Amino acid sequence: MKVVVNLKAYPCDPVEVATAAREVSDASGVDIAVAPQAAHLERVAETGVETWAQHVGPVEHGSHTGSTLAEAAAEAGATGTLLNHSERRLKLADIDGALDAAERADLETCVCANNPDQIGAVAALGPDAVAVEPPELIGTGTPVSKADPDVVTDAVEAAEAVDDSVAVYCGAGISTGEDLTSARELGAEGVLLASGVAKADDPKAALEDLVAPL
Numbered sequence: 001m002k003v004v005v006n007l008k009a010y011p012c013d014p015v016e017v018a019t020a021a022r023e024v025s026d027a028s029g030v031d032i033a034v035a036p037q038a039a040h041l042e043r044v045a046e047t048g049v050e051t052w053a054q055h056v057g058p059v060e061h062g063s064h065t066g067s068t069l070a071e072a073a074a075e076a077g078a079t080g081t082l083l084n085h086s087e088r089r090l091k092l093a094d095i096d097g098a099l100d101a102a103e104r105a106d107l108e109t110c111v112c113a114n115n116p117d118q119i120g121a122v123a124a125l126g127p128d129a130v131a132v133e134p135p136e137l138i139g140t141g142t143p144v145s146k147a148d149p150d151v152v153t154d155a156v157e158a159a160e161a162v163d164d165s166v167a168v169y170c171g172a173g174i175s176t177g178e179d180l181t182s183a184r185e186l187g188a189e190g191v192l193l194a195s196g197v198a199k200a201d202d203p204k205a206a207l208e209d210l211v212a213p214l
């Protein structure tokens with residue numbers, strides 16, 4: 001199972017979370033990536049943790065003020081990127097362009113989507129992974145794997161029908177080892193989570209609990 005911890009714009013210490021994630025990953029053997037704010041990519045990458053951007057734009061070098069250039073994210077140490085997160089939605093053409101940009105910069109990609117139909121659509125664009133996240137469960141602490149398990153199984157089916165090489169992750173409300181195990185039993189190959197770690201009093205303990213059953 002892959003674990004991607006999105007720090008969003010939460011007021012956590014990105015280096016503390018990244019260091020904890022690297023230590024837990026090293027101790028457990030679980031693949032844990034951390035996606036900080038773009039301005040924190042370099043400091044997070046310096047901890048040695050697998051570092052992802054939260055977004056890159058469908059742009060090349062040029063006149064694109066305010067964009068996140070895939071090459072700049074990679075130079076800062078990112079090796080992957082989320083795209084089309086529920087809080088950073090893109091038009092289909094821009095998801096396609098951002099995937100091209102990520103490929104140019106050699107970034108692993110995970111495209112988020114609200115539901116299984118959208119998962120099928122974005123899987124067709126050829127990302128490395130897709131992540132299904134019902135927006136109404138994000139940040140609630142109620143895991144998608146319990147509240148809406150069919151969303152996960154249907155997303156796995158939808159992606160497989162289009163391209164079975166695309167890994168399917170799930171997210172929204174995931175915070176415990178039990179949530180992660182349920183996600184795996186439903187066919188997910190990874191989880192995308194945020195508040196359970198970024199808002200935890202002790203992010204390292206939260207991560208240890210998360211990977212304990214694996």
Ligand SMILES: O=C[C@H](O)COP(=O)(O)O
Nearest residue numbers: 006138139173193194195
């Ligand atoms: O990127 C992470 C997801 O939006 C899930 O967030 P959450 O774990 O706070 O529900």
